[in-house]
Amino acid sequence: MWSASIQHDLARPGGLRRRLSIPNPVNFFRLSKAFEQHQAALSIEWNKSPISFTKPNLNLASGRGIAPDARDRASPRVAARVGARYVLHTDIAQFYPSIYTHSIPWVLHTKAVAKSSIGNMALVGNLLDKEFQACQQGQTKGIAIGPDTSLGIAELLLSPLDQRIMAECNVVGGCRFIDDIELTFRTLSDADSALTKLEALLSDLELQPNALKTRIEELPVSLDSNVSTSLRGNLPPDTNAAQSQWIDYFNRAFAVAKEDRTAGVLRYAVAALSGVQPTTWCWSTVQQLLWQCITIDPGCIRHVVDVIAINRLRGGLVPDVDLAAKAIDSVIRTSAVSGHASEVVWSIWTAMYIGFQIKLDAQNAITAMDDALVATAAMFAGTATHVFSQPIDSRLWRSWLQQDCFYQEYWLFAYEAYRRGWFPNEVAASQIAQDPCAAFLNNSGVTFIVDNAVAAYVPQRAQAGGGGGGGGY
Incomplete structure (x- = not known):
C-alpha cells in the first residue's frame, strides 16, 4: 500500500x-x-x-x-x-x-x-x-x-x-x-x-x-560562524542591562543581518537572549525590538515567543498583547498569500499562547491556504480557544475530505477532522471511519495535536535552567 x-x-x-x-x-x-x-x-x-x-x-x-x-x-x-x-x-x-x-x-x-x-x-x-x-x-x-x-x-x-x-x-x-x-x-x-x-x-x-x-x-579559516562571533560580545548582561545596551545589541544584529541575509542572524540573536532577563523599565522596548525581528525574518517567531514566555515564567513580565497582535497580523497577511505555511502556523500558535484574536482579514487569508498543518492548527485554535472572532470554515479544506483521504497529502487534517468532529457531513461522506487503520488509531486515542499545549508549555531553555546568554538556535 x-x-x-x-x-x-x-x-x-x-x-x-x-x-x-x-x-x-x-x-x-x-x-x-x-x-x-x-x-x-x-x-x-x-x-x-x-x-x-x-x-x-x-x-x-x-x-x-x-x-x-x-x-x-x-x-x-x-x-x-x-x-x-x-x-x-x-x-x-x-x-x-x-x-x-x-x-x-x-x-x-x-x-x-x-x-x-x-x-x-x-x-x-x-x-x-x-x-x-x-x-x-x-x-x-x-x-x-x-x-x-x-x-x-x-x-x-x-x-x-x-x-x-x-x-x-x-x-x-x-x-x-x-x-x-x-x-x-x-x-x-x-x-x-x-x-x-x-x-x-x-x-x-x-x-x-x-x-x-x-x-x-x-588555513587559517574561521572555525565558527561570524554571526555568533560578532554578536556574542555585544550580548546584554544577564540582569540589569540598560536600555541603551539592548538597543546597541539589536542595532548590531540588524547591521549583521543586512550584511548576510542567509545566515539566520536574527534567529541567533533572539535565541541567544534566553538567559538574559530584562528589567521592568526596559521590557516595553525589548518587546518592540523582538517583534521587529519577525517582520524582517518571520522564522524568528518561535524564538521571540520563547523569550517572552521565559520572561513571563521567570520574571513575571507581562507581554504586550496589542503589540504582539499587530506584529502577527502583519506576518499572516504577508505570508498567507505567498503560501508560506510555517510562518502562519507559528503565528496561530503565538495568538493562542499570548492570548489575542486574529483579525478577520487575516483569518480569511488563512482559510485559503493549501496546507494541512495550517488547516489543522487553525481548526484546533478555533475550537479550543477564542483566537478567531468568527467560526473557521473553508471550502478548500472541506474538499480534501474525500474517499481515501487518510492516504492522501492531507491525511493529518482528515484524521483530526474525523477524530474531533470537524465538518461532520464531509467526514461521513469520506468513509474514513470505515478505514481499519484510521479507526484503529482513533480507538487507541492517537492524536497529532497536544491538546493542553498552551497551558503546559515551558520553553526548552527554561526547563534546562536556561544558563547564561549566548544560546544557539
Missing part, C-alpha cells in the same frame, strides 16, 4: 524555503519497524565513518527515536586542522531530495548483488527501499526531510564513503555533520585529489557536491 506525505513549507533565512515531508503514520510505522528489525546491520554501516559527528544514537532522553549526538561544530574542526595547511569544505546539492532509494541496497549489498536480486525482500536494502517508496507514493527519487529514518539513511550512504576517503586519500583530519563535509590536507594537490575522489564516490550514488559551497582554502 502506498500513501502520500504531507508537504509543509518551512522558512529559511534569506527568504529561502525548505519543503518538509510528514509521512503517513501507517507506512511510517512499517518503515520504522524495518529499521528496528535490522538495527544491527544498519549500525555496522553507521559506525564505519571515522569522521561523522551525526551518527544515529539511541538516546531515550532525547525525545526522538534516533538522533545525532549534540555537538558544537567548532571543536571537531579545531582537532581536524592540527598539522594541516589546506581545508576542503563541501556539502551535497539537494541532499535528501536527491537520494535515490535504490542506492540503499547498493550500499548494503553492492550494486551487482542488488541488481541481480531485485524484488528479494530477504535483502535488508530491498526492504528499506520498498518501504521508503511506499511512504511517497512509489517515488524512488528523494526521501523526506525531517524524519529520524532519513538521518539513518544519510549516515548509511555517507559513512562507507567517509571510510574510503580516509583510507584512500592523504587526509590529515576531517569531520562531517550529515552532508556538511570538511577534510584537511598538508598539500594542495592532496586536497584536489580528494575532491576528485569524493565527486566520483558521490556520482556512484547519483549524488553530487554543491558547487556553490565547495572550496579549497589555505
Whole structure:
C-alpha cells in the first residue's frame, strides 16, 4: 500500500524555503519497524565513518527515536586542522531530495548483488527501499526531510564513503555533520585529489557536491560562524542591562543581518537572549525590538515567543498583547498569500499562547491556504480557544475530505477532522471511519495535536535552567 506525505513549507533565512515531508503514520510505522528489525546491520554501516559527528544514537532522553549526538561544530574542526595547511569544505546539492532509494541496497549489498536480486525482500536494502517508496507514493527519487529514518539513511550512504576517503586519500583530519563535509590536507594537490575522489564516490550514488559551497582554502579559516562571533560580545548582561545596551545589541544584529541575509542572524540573536532577563523599565522596548525581528525574518517567531514566555515564567513580565497582535497580523497577511505555511502556523500558535484574536482579514487569508498543518492548527485554535472572532470554515479544506483521504497529502487534517468532529457531513461522506487503520488509531486515542499545549508549555531553555546568554538556535 502506498500513501502520500504531507508537504509543509518551512522558512529559511534569506527568504529561502525548505519543503518538509510528514509521512503517513501507517507506512511510517512499517518503515520504522524495518529499521528496528535490522538495527544491527544498519549500525555496522553507521559506525564505519571515522569522521561523522551525526551518527544515529539511541538516546531515550532525547525525545526522538534516533538522533545525532549534540555537538558544537567548532571543536571537531579545531582537532581536524592540527598539522594541516589546506581545508576542503563541501556539502551535497539537494541532499535528501536527491537520494535515490535504490542506492540503499547498493550500499548494503553492492550494486551487482542488488541488481541481480531485485524484488528479494530477504535483502535488508530491498526492504528499506520498498518501504521508503511506499511512504511517497512509489517515488524512488528523494526521501523526506525531517524524519529520524532519513538521518539513518544519510549516515548509511555517507559513512562507507567517509571510510574510503580516509583510507584512500592523504587526509590529515576531517569531520562531517550529515552532508556538511570538511577534510584537511598538508598539500594542495592532496586536497584536489580528494575532491576528485569524493565527486566520483558521490556520482556512484547519483549524488553530487554543491558547487556553490565547495572550496579549497589555505588555513587559517574561521572555525565558527561570524554571526555568533560578532554578536556574542555585544550580548546584554544577564540582569540589569540598560536600555541603551539592548538597543546597541539589536542595532548590531540588524547591521549583521543586512550584511548576510542567509545566515539566520536574527534567529541567533533572539535565541541567544534566553538567559538574559530584562528589567521592568526596559521590557516595553525589548518587546518592540523582538517583534521587529519577525517582520524582517518571520522564522524568528518561535524564538521571540520563547523569550517572552521565559520572561513571563521567570520574571513575571507581562507581554504586550496589542503589540504582539499587530506584529502577527502583519506576518499572516504577508505570508498567507505567498503560501508560506510555517510562518502562519507559528503565528496561530503565538495568538493562542499570548492570548489575542486574529483579525478577520487575516483569518480569511488563512482559510485559503493549501496546507494541512495550517488547516489543522487553525481548526484546533478555533475550537479550543477564542483566537478567531468568527467560526473557521473553508471550502478548500472541506474538499480534501474525500474517499481515501487518510492516504492522501492531507491525511493529518482528515484524521483530526474525523477524530474531533470537524465538518461532520464531509467526514461521513469520506468513509474514513470505515478505514481499519484510521479507526484503529482513533480507538487507541492517537492524536497529532497536544491538546493542553498552551497551558503546559515551558520553553526548552527554561526547563534546562536556561544558563547564561549566548544560546544557539
